[in-house]
Each structure stands twice: as structure tokens, then as C-alpha cells.
Amino acid sequence: xxxxxxxxxxxxxxxxxxxxxxxxxxxxxxxxxxxxxxxxxxxxxxxxxxxxxxxxxxxxxxxxxxxxxxxxxxxxxxxxxxxxxxxxxxxxxxxxxxxxxxxxxxxxxxxxxxxxxxxxxxxxxxxxxxxxxxxxxxxxxxxxxxxxxxxxxxxxxxxxxxxxxxxxxxxxxxxxxxxxxxxxxxxxxxxxxxxxxxxxxxxxxxxxxxxxxxxxxxxxxxxxxxxxxxxxxxxxxxxxxxxxxxxxxxxxxxxxxxxxxxxxxxxxxxxxxxxxxxxxxxxxxxxxxxxxxxxxxxxxxxxxxxxxx
Amino acid sequence: xxxxxxxxxxxxxxxxxxxxxxxxxxxxxxxxxxxxxxxxxxxxxxxxxxxxxxxxxxxxxxxxxxxxxxxxxxxxxxxxxxxxxxxxxxxxxxxxxxxxxxxxxxxxxxxxxxxxxxxxxxxxxxxxxxxxxxxxxxxxxxxxxxxxxxxxxxxxxxxxxxxxxxxxxxxxxxxxxxxxxxxxxxxxxxxxxxxxxxxxxxxxxxxxxxxxxxxxxxxxxxxxxxxxxxxxxxxxxxxxxxxxxxxxxxxxxxxxxxxxxxxxxxx
Numbered sequence: 001x002x003x004x005x006x007x008x009x010x011x012x013x014x015x016x017x018x019x020x021x022x023x024x025x026x027x028x029x030x031x032x033x034x035x036x037x038x039x040x041x042x043x044x045x046x047x048x049x050x051x052x053x054x055x056x057x058x059x060x061x062x063x064x065x066x067x068x069x070x071x072x073x074x075x076x077x078x079x080x081x082x083x084x085x086x087x088x089x090x091x092x093x094x095x096x097x098x099x100x101x102x103x104x105x106x107x108x109x110x111x112x113x114x115x116x117x118x119x120x121x122x123x124x125x126x127x128x129x130x131x132x133x134x135x136x137x138x139x140x141x142x143x144x145x146x147x148x149x150x151x152x153x154x155x156x157x158x159x160x161x162x163x164x165x166x167x168x169x170x171x172x173x174x175x176x177x178x179x180x181x182x183x184x185x186x187x188x189x190x191x192x193x194x195x196x197x198x199x200x201x202x203x204x205x206x207x208x209x210x211x212x213x214x215x216x217x218x219x220x221x222x223x224x225x226x227x228x229x230x231x232x233x234x235x236x237x238x239x240x241x242x243x244x245x246x247x248x249x250x251x252x253x254x255x256x257x258x259x260x261x262x263x264x265x266x267x268x269x270x271x272x273x274x275x276x277x278x279x280x281x282x283x284x285x286x287x288x289x290x291x292x293x294x295x296x297x298x299x300x301x302x303x304x305x306x307x308x309x
Numbered sequence: 310x311x312x313x314x315x316x317x318x319x320x321x322x323x324x325x326x327x328x329x330x331x332x333x334x335x336x337x338x339x340x341x342x343x344x345x346x347x348x349x350x351x352x353x354x355x356x357x358x359x360x361x362x363x364x365x366x367x368x369x370x371x372x373x374x375x376x377x378x379x380x381x382x383x384x385x386x387x388x389x390x391x392x393x394x395x396x397x398x399x400x401x402x403x404x405x406x407x408x409x410x411x412x413x414x415x416x417x418x419x420x421x422x423x424x425x426x427x428x429x430x431x432x433x434x435x436x437x438x439x440x441x442x443x444x445x446x447x448x449x450x451x452x453x454x455x456x457x458x459x460x461x462x463x464x465x466x467x468x469x470x471x472x473x474x475x476x477x478x479x480x481x482x483x484x485x486x487x488x489x490x491x492x493x494x495x496x497x498x499x500x501x502x503x504x505x506x507x508x509x510x511x512x513x514x515x516x517x518x519x520x521x522x523x524x525x526x527x528x529x530x531x532x533x534x535x536x537x538x539x540x541x542x543x544x545x546x547x548x549x550x551x552x553x554x555x556x557x558x559x560x561x562x563x564x565x566x567x568x569x570x571x572x573x574x575x576x
Contacts, residue, residue: 157422160406160414167403170395174362175470176388176419 008136010255011248015139016200017223018247019146023193024220025243030154031186032166033081036092038194038220040099041073042213045195047103050112050208059120063199070195071188073099078184104210111209119203135204142200146193147240154236162186194220218271223250225278250274310510311338311478316360316370318534330356331367332534338478341508343501343525345515347553353534354514358480361512363387374477389419392476394467394484401467404456408447408466411455412436415470439469443499461492465499472503479504481513497524518550530557 020042027035045066052062073095080091104110125134153159164172165182173179194216202208227246233239253274254267262270318331330353338344346354360367363384371380374390395401402411413427413436433451440448443465447458455463464484471479481500485493501524504511515521521528528545530538530553538556540548 152426153424155427156424157413157417157427158424160410160427161422163406163410164403164414167405168400170400171403172414173385174388174393174401175414175417176385177422178383178385 006255006259008133010251012135012139012204013201014248014251015136015143015244016197016204017219017251018143018244019200020194020197020216021220021223021227021243021247021250022143022146022150022240023190023197024217025224025239026150026186026190026193028221028224029239030163030166031183031190033088033183033187034092034217034221035074035077035187035190036089036217037073037077037095037099037187037191038092038217039213039215040096040103041070041191041194042198042201042216043103043208043210044073044099044106044213045070045198046202046208046212047106047112047198047210048195049199050114050202051106051108053114053117053119053203054112059118059123059203063120063196063203066199067192067196070198071192073195074187074189074191075184077191078180078187081187082180082183100210107208107210111207114203114206114208117206119206120200121203139200143244147244151237151240158185215268215271218268218275219250222271222274222278223247225275226250226253229278229281310340310342310375311336311361311512312371312373313337313357313361314371314373316357316367316372318356318360318365318367329534331360331370334370334535336529336536338510338512340510342527343504343509343511343513344527344529345513345521345525346529346531347515347518347521348531352531354531355482356534357531358393358482358512358514361387361478362391362393362480386419390477391480392418392471392474392478393480394464394471394482396483396486398460398464398467398487401470402455402463405454407452407454408440408458409433409436409451411466412439412470412473415473418474418476439473443469444495459492461488461496464488464492464496468496468499468503472507472509475507475509477510479509479511481511483514483516486516500524518553522548522550522553532557 020038024035024038027033048069049059049062049066052065053059057065076098077091077095080086080094081088086094121135121138124130124138127134130137154163161172161177162182162185164175165177165179165186169179172182198213201212223246224243225246226249227242227244228239230249231238231242231245233242254270257270258264258267313334313336316331316334317329320326320328320330328351332353334353334357336357346357348354359365361372363379363382363386366381371378373379377390379387379390403414406414409428409432413432416432436451437448440451445462445465447453447462447466455466458466464487468484484500485496488496497520500511500513503509504525511525513525515524522545526545527539527541528548529536529540
């Protein structure tokens with residue numbers, strides 16, 4: 001169904017998007033916070049990196065800068081929520097809305113093309129033996145390193161405090177942790193990762209566009225849920241692997257349905273459906289089991305009653 | 310040790326729901342005091358604890374622990390001096406995290422959290438020894454997620470977490486009330502054991518009048534945000550539950566109409 005080239009391209013894109021999904025995982029699952037600023041910070045990362053690279057900046061440093069500005073955007077959401085007591089959803093929406101203008105300011109126009117300009121991918125594919133699969137290898141290395149770093153972080157004293165903040169805020173505050181600070185930290189790291197993913201995607205696709213982040217949060221949530229359902233969440237390490245795979249699988253689903261002839265404009269509807277199904281499926285499957293059980297019991301009874309006759 | 314001076318807190322000031330939770334309340338605890346707190350619903354027992362733990366700031370008055378004025382400290386900062394066990398067994402532990410993870414978080418109560426690997430085998434040995442003291446078989450289940458434990462097990466774990474790093478002051482807010490009688494007894498015994506062993510200064514709210522007189526060395530009774538009775542020593546050991554109820558009526562000028570308190574007294 002998929003040609004090799006398309007499959008490799010999907011894998012590359014999926015891995016890069018899973019950096020963003022790891023960011024969404026940090027807020028959505030670890031902090032128990034649905035952070036809508038993701039839509040804006042993804043574009044922020046792309047816009048920052050693309051603008052810097054276009055002006056001749058080192059692409060590796062530009063990607064690092066994207067991470068940092070993403071962190072700053074996340075801090076704004078965190079401060080709105082913790083200091084100004086604005087609800088989680090609205091804090092995210094405010095940052096997302098503000099970032100739309102900020103992103104256009106950064107780029108100075110609606111999009112920037114990076115065609116024939118040095119990016120991290122042109123650098124990497126220039127290395128010996130990397131001509132063909134350079135982008136794939138670079139995305140694998142990046143995702144693996146980030147995954148390991150997140151795993152290590154979540155097992156440090158600070159990481160445990162962050163996890164407890166999302167689990168039981170009263171308890172961890174009574175143990176002396178400033179939960180407001182933890183939320184700001186979590187949101188900063190999350191948005192930093194999302195912006196970092198944006199910088200990768202912009203360099204990979206060789207353009208940045210003001211609207212490239214729209215719908216990113218729902219795609220991120222869909223990926224987290226798909227990964228968790230298919231791979232499981234029994235431990236932190238396993239969940240991180242699940243989240244990465246979720247990001248790749250989500251892209252694969254998109255690629256397949258596009259191959260099957262679905263219009264790209266229908267993708268949002270499909271994504272919403274995936275999230276809906278994933279959220280509802282556990283309920284349905286348990287009901288289905290109960291329903292099947294009831295049927296087989298009835299059949300048993302019927303079999304017994306006919307046998308006795 | 311603990312010095313509470315003329316503490317006052319009014320909720321919903323100026324509205325029809327105005328409620329004086331704490332009314333010019335003063336209380337002094339000596340080091341090692343184990344004080345039981347009784348009183349009908351709405352007497353201000355929990356408000357007193359919330360004020361000490363920093364859940365809200367008082368309208369006036371001061372809270373001093375070991376000579377340090379903590380009246381304006383945020384609650385997370387007070388954690389280095391005060392630890393607390395809540396009534397709800399679910400609120401003292403992080404459900405999605407393992408027993409050892411919960412314990413390691415508790416061991417650093419009131420200290421800064423660093424970017425350092427949290428758990429090591431030395432910690433684990435220590436946790437196994439401490440958990441074995443609970444006698445609930447938890448020492449073999451360090452990596453079990455806390456959500457798989459029963460309410461009693463979780464409350465016992467919370468108590469251990471509250472005392473692992475010795476606090477200046479231990480606050481117990483009806484911490485056995487939500488447990489079945491047998492588990493409640495185990496947790497209470499454990500409480501006395503821990504408090505005795507480390508001579509912890511403790512404040513324990515209870516609705517069980519018998520418990521109020523047998524546990525600890527001092528009993529205070531609250532009514533409408535004030536302390537209306539404070540007994541210890543011989544006066545306390547000669548006290549009976551019915552006399553306690555009489556004294557409550559005399560001191561407060563109201564008849565006991567609280568089912569819960571009467572029930573607790575007659576049980």
C-alpha cells in the first residue's frame with residue numbers, strides 16, 4: 001500500500017512529531033493539564049528557527065533557540081494559570097492566541113521558505129554514509145535522546161515532585177513542594193519540546209508557515225492515547241515508549257488514509273474521531289464483554305434445557 | 310513549642326454566610342505534648358489545623374513554632390516544620406506512583422528537590438525496615454502502585470510518610486475516622502507508638518470521646534472557634550465521658566445535639 005519512500009518519509013515525520021507528543025504527554029498525563037498553547041508554541045518553534053536560519057544563523061543553534069523560546073511561552077501559560085488563577089484551558093488559549101501575532105512578528109510575513117538553505121538535515125545528510133537515510137537517522141537519534149532524558153528526569157527528586165503535582169496536589173504541597181512552580185516548570189519543558197519539534201518540522205519540510213501549528217494539540221492528544229492503548233502504561237519507561245510509538249502510528253494512519261483517497265481537509269475530522277474513539281473505546285469494550293457474557297450464558301441455558309428434553 | 314496567639318479567622322465576612330471559624334483563640338503546646346481535640350461539627354477544630362498548616366492566612370493573631378513566627382509562611386514552606394495526616398485516606402498519597410516513590414518524596418519533606426536520581430538501594434532497605442513496623446506486609450511491595458492498596462494501608466503509609474522525616478509538629482485530622490474499626494485501631498496504635506518513640510508534639514482531632522481521653526496527655530474541647538476546656542494530668546485521668554459531656558454543656562451553654570458526638574460517647 002505504501003511505497004518504501006513514502007513509508008520512510010512517514011516514519012521520519014512521525015518521529016519528529018513524537019517530540020511534540022512527548023511534550024503533550026508531560027502536561028496532559030504527568031501534570032494532568034490540557035495545555036492548548038501547544039498550537040502556538042509549535043509554530044513559534046518553527047518560526048524562530050526558520051527566521052534565524054534564513055538570516056544565516058547556525059541551524060543547530062537555531063533549533064536550540066526554538067526550544068528556549070518554547071519554554072518561555074510555556075512559562076507564560078503557567079504564570080497565567082498559577083499566579084493569575086485563570087483556568088487551565090483559558091490560560092492555554094490566551095497564550096495560543098497571543099503567539100499567533102508573535103509568530104507573524106518574528107517571521108515578518110506569513111511564511112518563510114528554506115529551500116536550498118543549510119539546515120540540520122542538509123548538514124547531517126552531508127555526513128559520510130548518511131546520503132539516503134540521514135533524516136531518518138537524525139530523527140531517531142533525537143527522539144531516543146529526548147526519551148531517555150525525560151525518563152531520567154521523571155525519576156529525579158524534581159521529576160517525582162512534578163509527577164506528584166499532577167497526581168495529588170494537596171499531598172505534595174503538604175510535603176513542602178511549591179506546586180505553582182512545578183506547574184510552570186512542566187509547562188515550560190512541554191512547550192519547549194513542542195517548539196523544538198516545530199523547528200525540526202520546519203527544517204525538514206523546508207518552510208515555516210503561520211498556521212502550521214493549528215490542530216497540533218488534538219493530534220498530540222490522539223497520539224498519546226493511541227500509544228497508551230496499544231502499548232500500555234505500566235511504568236514510566238513503558239509509557240514514554242508508548243507515547244513515541246503513538247506519534248509514529250498516528251502519522252502512519254494519516255498517511256494511509258490519504259493514500260486511500262481521503263482529502264487532506266478531512267484530516268481534522270478524522271483526528272477528532274480517533275480521539276473520540278480512543279476515549280470511548282475502554283467503556284465500550286467492557287460493555288461488549290459483559291454483553292457477550294450474557295449471550296453465552298443464555299446459549300448455555302438454552303443448550304442445557306434442550307439437552308434435558 | 311507551638312504557640313498560637315489570639316488567632317481569629319472569619320469566613321465570608323460581611324455576607325449572610327459569615328462564619329467565625331476561629332475566635333481570638335490562644336493555645337500553647339509544650340514539647341512532646343500529645344493533645345486530642347474534640348468539639349461538635351463547626352467548632353473550628355479543622356480550621357485551627359488549617360491555620361497552623363497554612364491552608365489559609367488568619368485575619369489576626371500569630372502562630373509561632375519553636376520561636377519562629379510562621380504566621381505569614383506559605384503552606385509548602387511550613388512543611389519543613391509541620392506534617393499532616395488527613396481524614397481521607399486518598400489525600401495523603403499519590404495514587405499513580407509506587408510505595409517507594411511516595412516514601413522518597415516524604416523523606417525530603419520541607420527540603421529542596423534537586424535534579425538527582427531519587428531512589429537507591431540504601432533508601433529501599435530503610436523503607437523495608439520502616440514498612441515492616443506497620444505489620445501490613447507492605448515491605449515486600451515497594452514497587453506496587455499506591456492505588457492498589459486498601460484505605461487502611463494507604464492511611465498507615467501516610468502516617469509513616471508524615472513521620473519518616475521527624476516534624477516539629479504532627480497534625481492528625483480525624484485520620485482514623487474513614488477506616489473500618491479494626492484498621493482504625495491498628496492505625497491509632499501505630500500513631501501512639503510513633504508519637505511516643507520520637508516524643509513528637511502532636512495535635513489530633515477525634516470524634517471518639519473515649520479515644521480523646523485515653524490517647525495522649527492532654528485534651529482540649531472547642532466550641533464556636535474558642536477553646537472551652539483544657540484538661541490534663543489528674544483532672545484528665547479522673548474524667549469520664551458523661552462528665553465530659555456535662556462540662557461541655559456547662560461551658561458552652563448549649564445542650565449537646567450532635568448525634569455524632571453522643572454516639573461516639575456511648576459506643
